[in-house]
Amino acid sequence: MRHMTDVERRLAALEERLAQLEEEKAVARLISSYGPLVDSGSADAAAALWEPDGVYDVEELVMTGRDEIAGMVRSDTHQGWITGGAAHFVGPPHVTVTGDEAVAVGYSLMILRQGDGFEVRRATANHWRLRRGPDGWRVTARTARVLDGRPQARELLAEGIMP
Amino acid sequence: MRHMTDVERRLAALEERLAQLEEEKAVARLISSYGPLVDSGSADAAAALWEPDGVYDVEELVMTGRDEIAGMVRSDTHQGWITGGAAHFVGPPHVTVTGDEAVAVGYSLMILRQGDGFEVRRATANHWRLRRGPDGWRVTARTARVLDGRPQARELLAEGIMP
Amino acid sequence: MRHMTDVERRLAALEERLAQLEEEKAVARLISSYGPLVDSGSADAAAALWEPDGVYDVEELVMTGRDEIAGMVRSDTHQGWITGGAAHFVGPPHVTVTGDEAVAVGYSLMILRQGDGFEVRRATANHWRLRRGPDGWRVTARTARVLDGRPQARELLAEGIMP
Numbered sequence: 001m002r003h004m005t006d007v008e009r010r011l012a013a014l015e016e017r018l019a020q021l022e023e024e025k026a027v028a029r030l031i032s033s034y035g036p037l038v039d040s041g042s043a044d045a046a047a048a049l050w051e052p053d054g055v056y057d058v059e060e061l062v063m064t065g066r067d068e069i070a071g072m073v074r075s076d077t078h079q080g081w082i083t084g085g086a087a088h089f090v091g092p093p094h095v096t097v098t099g100d101e102a103v104a105v106g107y108s109l110m111i112l113r114q115g116d117g118f119e120v121r122r123a124t125a126n127h128w129r130l131r132r133g134p135d136g137w138r139v140t141a142r143t144a145r146v147l148d149g150r151p152q153a154r155e156l157l158a159e160g161i162m163p
Numbered sequence: 164m165r166h167m168t169d170v171e172r173r174l175a176a177l178e179e180r181l182a183q184l185e186e187e188k189a190v191a192r193l194i195s196s197y198g199p200l201v202d203s204g205s206a207d208a209a210a211a212l213w214e215p216d217g218v219y220d221v222e223e224l225v226m227t228g229r230d231e232i233a234g235m236v237r238s239d240t241h242q243g244w245i246t247g248g249a250a251h252f253v254g255p256p257h258v259t260v261t262g263d264e265a266v267a268v269g270y271s272l273m274i275l276r277q278g279d280g281f282e283v284r285r286a287t288a289n290h291w292r293l294r295r296g297p298d299g300w301r302v303t304a305r306t307a308r309v310l311d312g313r314p315q316a317r318e319l320l321a322e323g324i325m326p
Numbered sequence: 327m328r329h330m331t332d333v334e335r336r337l338a339a340l341e342e343r344l345a346q347l348e349e350e351k352a353v354a355r356l357i358s359s360y361g362p363l364v365d366s367g368s369a370d371a372a373a374a375l376w377e378p379d380g381v382y383d384v385e386e387l388v389m390t391g392r393d394e395i396a397g398m399v400r401s402d403t404h405q406g407w408i409t410g411g412a413a414h415f416v417g418p419p420h421v422t423v424t425g426d427e428a429v430a431v432g433y434s435l436m437i438l439r440q441g442d443g444f445e446v447r448r449a450t451a452n453h454w455r456l457r458r459g460p461d462g463w464r465v466t467a468r469t470a471r472v473l474d475g476r477p478q479a480r481e482l483l484a485e486g487i488m489p
Binding site: 018021032045082083091111113 | 310
């Protein structure tokens with residue numbers, strides 16, 4: 001009986017540690033789907049990464065809820081980018097999962113076709129807040145600030161790593 | 164005896180979940196080796212990422228089998244790039260492992276030295292199919308399409324995320 | 327008793343495999359914090375990624391110890407970049423963990439604001455050596471070489487993948 005308790009303790013520890021890795025993986029995987037979804041014009045699937053009332057704040061535009069996020073993907077501006085040639089290239093995020101909440105921070109580049117090559121139109125700092133619910137992880141708030149020297153972008157990066 | 168069954172059930176569940184994470188990691192790790200191998204001119208090692216009859220389809224060139232892939236790395240064009248200064252910068256892939264098969268989708272940038280800086284020559288959508296055999300994961304087919312606005316590149320991205 | 331031995335063997339195998347994934351994750355996570363820390367000007371936190379006597383060798387500058395690394399972040403050159411707009415965009419590393427030692431290899435881009443867009447100033451090959459101590463993983467040596475065609479950069483990439 002003493003021995004079984006030890007086995008059960010080890011099982012419980014393994015289950016907890018494994019779940020932690022699985023959740024971190026799930027958050028990173030969700031983030032890695034953003035670029036392919038918006039660059040393919042998959043408006044509803046991109047919007048569904050957010051919670052129904054999730055926020056996507058890119059400063060000049062604050063989208064609240066999935067309809068507004070899908071609307072951005074369907075907008076003439078976005079459609080012009082992807083039919084002209086665009087890559088929303090999202091780097092590997094730094095992910096911190098705490099129970100059913102997560103914070104991730106990372107970079108994204110908007111790369112557009114220009115002549116016979118491509119140009120980096122924007123380099124952006126991204127701070128993601130996510131929550132795990134019955135359907136898995138969803139974004140509650142993504143805040144993006146162009147890395148053009150503004151202090152807000154630098155603060156987003158620092159805050160995501162050292163909350 | 165009843166109790167042991169529970170322990171065994173938990174062990175089996177852990178083993179299965181852990182294996183899933185390990186395989187996803189292995190696929191991402193293989194993909195992360197592509198850039199360093201081709202940029203260092205390691206032609207045979209790059210080709211060995213593919214199955215012996217694997218396909219690497221970059222539209223203007225469809226390579227079948229390791230000899231043709233190694234030949235691309237050894238070609239004057241590729242050697243000119245890497246001796247002039249080149250980075251095949253591959254982003255974090257979105258990986259889906261189903262048993263011994265896997266699909267991954269992601270971006271790659273071909274970045275070339277230009278003057279005293281660098282230019283993004285190509286931004287590309289990549290769709291990888293992989294299979295696990297006795298020697299681990301190997302690529303069966305990688306399809307790459309430049310994100311220059313062509314619908315095929317956008318379809319590759321969507322298909323890799325929502326198969 | 328025979329049966330318990332089997333359970334314990336499975337537990338030990340799970341613990342070892344899980345620890346391997348956790349350590350690989352920890353190394354990749356540390357590397358993913360480098361960009362946000364230097365781009366936010368978090369000099370001491372960036373330097374603390376290294377061991378007290380760790381080395382950061384970027385060829386034209388070899389920094390030894392945390393004071394010199396923090397000094398680089400506080401330098402006029404670096405401050406000029408981040409107040410003008412800069413992204414140290416670090417790609418997903420290829421990580422190999424062997425006990426308490428790790429090697430990682432990958433790319434980084436230094437992207438600077440230029441006019442109303444951004445330019446890729448440098449594309450760099452990075453070879454990281456790390457060690458695990460009582461406070462977790464720390465960098466013992468990071469060697470970075472610009473991918474401008476020099477053989478050393480290509481050798482770094484190959485050596486990191488096929489040590």
